[in-house]
Amino acid sequence: MQTIKANTYSVFFNEEGYSYLSELLLPTKYSKIFVLVDENTSQYCLPTFLANLATEIEIEIVEIENGEEFKNIETCMQLWQALTELGGDRKSILINLGGGVVTDLGGFVACTFKRGIDFINVPTTLLSMVDASIGGKNGVDLGQLKNQIGIIREPKAVIVIPSFLETLSQLEMRSGLAEMLKHGLIYDKNYWNKFKKLSELDGDDLSALIYESIEIKNKIVSEDLSENGIRKALNFGHTLGHAIESYFLENESKTKLLHGEAVAIGMILESHISMEKNLLSREEYHEIKYILKDMYDTILFDKNDIEKIIELLIYDKKNEFGKIQFALLDGIGSIKINQEANNELIYKAFDDYKSS
Template sequence: MQHITSSGYNIYFNDDCYSYLQALLAPGSYSNIFIIADENTSQHCLPNFLAQLATELPIEIIEFDAGEINKTIETCIQVWHALTDMGADRKSLVINVGGGVLTDLGGFAASTFKRGMDFINVPTTLLAMVDASVGGKTGIDLGVLKNQIGVINNPVAVLIDSQYLETLPAAEMRSGLAEMLKHGLIEDEKYWAQFSNLDGLTTNDLDSLIYRSVQIKNEVVMQDPTEKGLRKILNFGHTLGHAIESYFLESPLKTTLLHGEAIAIGMILEAHISVAKNLLPQAEYIQIKEVIHSIFPKVEFTPQDIDIVIGLLIHDKKNEAGKVQFVLLERIGHAVINKEAENQLIFNAFGDYQN
């Protein structure tokens, strides 16, 4: 599978990942290697990765607890202390082996330690492969507010090996599908259509779908690396999705949602708002709703839940001059940015989602 070229780095796939690593880690290239993992990837993915890592360089492993709840400044401080105690310097290499939480936090820790170390992302979840590890976004949450602190800083490379997906629970695989669906909805109608029937999906099919998803995200990022305009389309479903994810993470009365589960809800809601704003045809909205509901179970919201979610929208990173900015759809395969929506439209969207 041909590598994908991005801004100053490449994205490699499957066997090519390890050929690249072997060449990169030639004697004299780096002083030592620090692998950052969580307890899940340490158990299920790290043994295979280490077996492929042909190098004489000293290797240290830094592990933290898994989950969005640990994507915090406190965890980042622990990583910085570990790097310090183990003798990391600016010629050290950080390799992040894990899902989106880990690549976000590990990339941020590497980007800020001693004002910047080289890092590589080795995504091990579908979500991280098609979204979090690509595009240079790193960061941590501020309380329950998603990705409020961070920098855009590209890795040395991204290494996508689909065999790690064999270790994932079904819910985590579904979570990754949400971002792939999003890429089709904002950029490629034909790609979206491939998700209308996932029965009989083979490993080769999945590799091709992952590859195209990464292509779509990379093409958008290359045109707008710092999210001044076009890159905002990658946030379709995320304005409401992030608010829902934050609320369910914070509330003791709610079951925490995976990122993709929250974004799936957000995409339905924001597609409904697109119809209400006379942008998206009703028939296309119905198709979007049916496909997403066929993959993701429905979540119940009370009127109080909706009020709280709307209150959290003010913290969205796309906002300008205190106004909430949505990414909406004009049609499947074409998104538009910087659209506002009245609270009543949001309530109506929740009502239709639950019907």
């Protein structure tokens, strides 16, 4: 797979990534290497990564607990303290080896430590390969509210090693798949169509789809790094999806949802809103609904759940002047940003989601 050029960095694949690191990580350029991992990547990915990392610079491993609930400022404070105690300085570099929590949080820690040190993302989950590690968004949650604190600053590089996916559960793979499906829905109908016969795809097909998904996100971000325009398209499914994810995260009586599971629900709901606003045909909506419901479990929502989820929408970071902003489909493969939808449309979408 050829290297993908972004605004200020490149996305490398497999051996090209390791070759890039060997050329970059010189004692004349960096004083110390920190590798951030969580409990899972420490066990399943770190040994392979270190075995392929050719450098004479001292390496320190810093580990955090696994899970979205640890993507917060308290974990950042622990990491800032660890970097300080381990001799980190302005010439240190942080390599984030992990999923979306590790790359989001690690990037934020790097951007703020000593007013900013270089960092590299090495995503180990499908979700982080096609979404979280790409585009320079770094940040943490505020309580249960997703990604409220953060900064946009691109990494030094992203290195994608698809073999790390062999360590993932099917549930984690499906979570990442949601973001790939989203890229087709908002940008490329032909790409979306490739997922209609998912069971027939093999490993080579998946690698090609991952590459294409990264290309789509990179094209959008390259046009609008600061998210003032077209980059908002990437939020399709996330306005309601993030609210659902936050609600299930904070409610002890609910089973936590992975990011992709919540976004898949959000995409169905926001596709229904798109249809109600005459942007999406009924046929296209049904196609989206049934393909996604075939891939992801249907979650039960009662009236109280929906009310609480709608209340959380006010905290969505896309909102402007107190108005909730949606990115809605304008047919499969196209998007309209800065769209409003009242609560009646949201309730109707939840009602239809319940039906088979």
